[in-house]
Amino acid sequence: MLVALPRHSGIDAALDYLSPVALPVGQLVRVPLGRRVVMGVAWDGGASEPADPGHPDDRAHPSHPTHPADPVAVGEAADLKPVAEVLEALPPLDAGWCELVRFAAGYYQRSLGELALTVLPPELRDVDGVQLQRRLKRLAKRSAVPSIAGEVPGAPTLPALSEDQQAVLTALAASAPATHLLHGVTGSGKTEVYLRAAEAELAKGRQVLVLVPEINLTPQLEARFAQRFPAHRLVSLHSGLTPAQRLQHWLAAHLGQAQLVLGTRMAVFASLPRLGLIVVDEEHDPSYKQQEGARYSARDLAVWRGRQANVAVLLGSATPSLETWLNATPAPEGPGRYQRLAMPRRIGDGGLPAVRLLDLQRVVGMHGSRVMREHPLAPELLAALRERVARGEQSFVLLNRRGYAPVLHCTGCGWKSGCPHCSAWRVFHKVDRSLRCHHCGFSERVPRACPVCGDPDIQPMGRGTERLEEQLAEQLPGARIGRIDADTTRSKGSLESQLAAVHAGEVDVLVGTQMVAKGHDFRRMTLVAAVNADSALFSSDFRAPERLFALLLQAAGRAGRDAAHAARSEMWIQTWYPDHPLYQALQAQDYEAFAASQLAERRVASLPPFSCLALLRAEARSQEAALGFLHEAARAAEALGALQAGVQIYPPVPAALQRVANVERAQMLLEAPLRPPLQRLLAAWVPRLQEANRGEHRVLRWAVDVDPQAI
Numbered sequence: 001m002l003v004a005l006p007r008h009s010g011i012d013a014a015l016d017y018l019s020p021v022a023l024p025v026g027q028l029v030r031v032p033l034g035r036r037v038v039m040g041v042a043w044d045g046g047a048s049e050p051a052d053p054g055h056p057d058d059r060a061h062p063s064h065p066t067h068p069a070d071p072v073a074v075g076e077a078a079d080l081k082p083v084a085e086v087l088e089a090l091p092p093l094d095a096g097w098c099e100l101v102r103f104a105a106g107y108y109q110r111s112l113g114e115l116a117l118t119v120l121p122p123e124l125r126d127v128d129g130v131q132l133q134r135r136l137k138r139l140a141k142r143s144a145v146p147s148i149a150g151e152v153p154g155a156p157t158l159p160a161l162s163e164d165q166q167a168v169l170t171a172l173a174a175s176a177p178a179t180h181l182l183h184g185v186t187g188s189g190k191t192e193v194y195l196r197a198a199e200a201e202l203a204k205g206r207q208v209l210v211l212v213p214e215i216n217l218t219p220q221l222e223a224r225f226a227q228r229f230p231a232h233r234l235v236s237l238h239s240g241l242t243p244a245q246r247l248q249h250w251l252a253a254h255l256g257q258a259q260l261v262l263g264t265r266m267a268v269f270a271s272l273p274r275l276g277l278i279v280v281d282e283e284h285d286p287s288y289k290q291q292e293g294a295r296y297s298a299r300d301l302a303v304w305r306g307r308q309a310n311v312a313v314l315l316g317s318a319t320p321s322l323e324t325w326l327n328a329t330p331a332p333e334g335p336g337r338y339q340r341l342a343m344p345r346r347i348g349d350g351g352l353p354a355v356r357l358l359d360l361q362r363v364v365g366m367h368g369s370r371v372m373r374e375h376p377l378a379p380e381l382l383a384a385l386r387e388r389v390a391r392g393e394q395s396f397v398l399l400n401r402r403g404y405a406p407v408l409h410c411t412g413c414g415w416k417s418g419c420p421h422c423s424a425w426r427v428f429h430k431v432d433r434s435l436r437c438h439h440c441g442f443s444e445r446v447p448r449a450c451p452v453c454g455d456p457d458i459q460p461m462g463r464g465t466e467r468l469e470e471q472l473a474e475q476l477p478g479a480r481i482g483r484i485d486a487d488t489t490r491s492k493g494s495l496e497s498q499l500a501a502v503h504a505g506e507v508d509v510l511v512g513t514q515m516v517a518k519g520h521d522f523r524r525m526t527l528v529a530a531v532n533a534d535s536a537l538f539s540s541d542f543r544a545p546e547r548l549f550a551l552l553l554q555a556a557g558r559a560g561r562d563a564a565h566a567a568r569s570e571m572w573i574q575t576w577y578p579d580h581p582l583y584q585a586l587q588a589q590d591y592e593a594f595a596a597s598q599l600a601e602r603r604v605a606s607l608p609p610f611s612c613l614a615l616l617r618a619e620a621r622s623q624e625a626a627l628g629f630l631h632e633a634a635r636a637a638e639a640l641g642a643l644q645a646g647v648q649i650y651p652p653v654p655a656a657l658q659r660v661a662n663v664e665r666a667q668m669l670l671e672a673p674l675r676p677p678l679q680r681l682l683a684a685w686v687p688r689l690q691e692a693n694r695g696e697h698r699v700l701r702w703a704v705d706v707d708p709q710a711i
């Protein structure tokens with residue numbers, strides 16, 4: 001029986017319980033654990049993780065390709081506790097789900113029980129049989145509503161497919177189930193491809209899983225699917241749902257009542273007994289990687305799940321991740337694991353917006369050095385915005401930093417608004433005159449004077465979206481300025497209403513973070529400007545260039561989506577480094593050339609996708625303790641023969657953000673040219689880390705991150 005015990009508990013395999021009847025694998029039960037009664041999942045004897053689970057991307061089949069068909073005879077020994085309750089109202093989780101969970105636990109180094117239970121809806125874990133019955137009744141009533149109401153609305157009219165869309169769909173239909181990269185430029189109509197591919201599976205009575213990177217992209221996609229398939233039940237799965245909703249939606253999928261399941265990364269674990277297709281929209285998005293607990297990649301698990309279930313997986317993006325791009329590169333240059341499907345043209349044949357690099361050196365040369373100190377936008381860019389406002393077109397100004405200013409400082413003594421608990425600045429938010437730490441949440445009212453020297457002249461340094469909005473309002477009198485970022489969209493429904501206002505043309509110039517830079521189909525936008533992209537150019541993170549390129553190309557893609565305006569659509573980038581190769585590739589709108597040059601760099605530096613990484617993170621009261629634990633862990637890995645196996649262990653270092661909420665953080669990187677040796681080492685090593693965490697180097701927390709997003 002699987003119950004939610006973390007790997008640290010030392011109990012990794014399933015627990016045994018007495019049951020008067022044999023239970024099928026995957027059956028949900030309630031069992032006593034200590035003094036409590038908890039949810040459990042019936043499991044076969046071999047619950048320990050496979051030593052070498054391969055990788056989500058690997059072509060080879062998993063080490064547990066078949067599922068034991070025999071029901072589990074649970075416990076014979078007399079000292080076992082009996083199962084408290086079998087939740088018979090629910091069919092057992094199917095073999096595909098069980099295998100997915102088994103694989104994910106093994107690959108990401110988590111305890112099987114913990115992973116299995118945490119990916120179920122939280123409310124399911126708390127209900128007993130009676131409460132479950134009640135919820136099922138409610139569900140039955142709800143799913144009956146459309147048929148009682150009688151009429152299913154007439155079939156929606158379908159747009160005629162573009163040549164590219166047609167070609168892609170023909171190739172898809174002709175292919176055996178496989179993983180496909182749908183590489184379509186922004187506005188090429190990838191969603192229509194998802195819809196048609198889904199339609200074919202729905203017609204066969206199969207279920208379709210659609211993953212999106214962020215909650216804020218779900219409403220519009222949900223609306224499009226709901227509109228296209230009015231006779232099918234669609235449910236969403238994401239963290240914005242109430243626990244009760246999430247359970248209802250999960251149940252609808254599990255019982256096969258919902259044919260369409262749309263959600264964020266957690267939805268990859270949905271129970272889908274008749275799965276026919278998986279779509280991963282914006283597959284390159286870092287949000288697919290869970291950043292706590294089991295740090296899984298939903299994109300990679302989707303690929304694994306598709307292969308396991310023998311169904312097609314459609315990875316869509318205008319800027320694929322380099323991992324995916326390499327996987328979709330045919331032999332002999334690449335492994336050719338995925339099929340590449342290309343849609344190089346926009347719907348209506350409108351071109352992509354022209355990219356203009358606005359050289360700030362020249363701007364300063366022409367207008368003097370004060371101009372960029374006092375104003376966020378160069379006069380040329382302001383003029384371009386004014387022109388759009390006058391023509392009744394919309395513009396989007398991208399600044400990937402919320403708040404008013406990233407830091408306050410004292411002009412007298414140089415004091416800066418640091419966070420007392422973190423190695424970070426506190427951000428000035430003008431709306432409530434607060435200094436807020438974006439890492440630990442510590443917030444205070446802005447002091448009247450410098451807390452060190454008493455000088456009243458404390459000034460914002462730098463600029464966030466709040467300040468940009470204010471300055472644009474001053475510089476573009478009469479224009480309607482809107483702002484969308486994490487601060488303006490805190491309350492429920494506010495994002496939807498703000499987006500609706502943009503779509504309705506009530507905003508002339510939209511200021512926003514990356515939140516609005518992707519996915520949205522703005523029809524009247526003809527200018528997109530990035531005003532502080534340079535700050536990401538020199539990041540130490542090896543994925544920073546890939547991220548920046550994707551963000552800017554996605555942002556550019558918000559302009560000129562209506563073919564009628566495409567010709568005069570532009571993307572402006574204000575920069576001190578107009579010759580930077582990244583900007584040059586962007587100007588050429590040449591993803592392939594950019595990917596090729598990045599991959600060449602990664603190959604030379606032995607970075608992913610040419611190597612496999614795992615990160616051990618530690619958090620402790622002191623940096624010494626955190627580093628001490630990591631050194632201890634390194635010794636344990638060496639003792640296990642890491643070096644001989646080809647796994648390189650880098651020296652422990654303080655994390656990039658060293659202190660958060662008074663906790664010191666450090667990390668240690670493991671690198672191997674291939675996955676199997678790394679996976680084998682991790683499987684042997686992770687159980688020993690708990691032992692390493694004793695004595696003088698005790699840490700508060702440690703975690704292994706397989707395929708980390710940032711190092």
Ligand SMILES: Nc1ncnc2c1ncn2[C@@H]1O[C@H](COP(=O)(O)OP(=O)(O)OP(=O)(O)O)[C@@H](O)[C@H]1O
Nearest residue numbers: 159160161162186187188189190191192347519557
């Ligand atoms: N065959 C078609 N005929 C007419 N319009 C279409 C067709 N296919 C898609 N569209 C429209 O084209 C627009 C762009 O499509 P969509 O939003 O799917 O692009 P996308 O490829 O997902 O772009 P992005 O990567 O920027 O999100 C949408 O308004 C969509 O309704």
Ligand SMILES: [Zn+2]
Nearest residue numbers: 419422437440
């Ligand atoms: Zn803080």
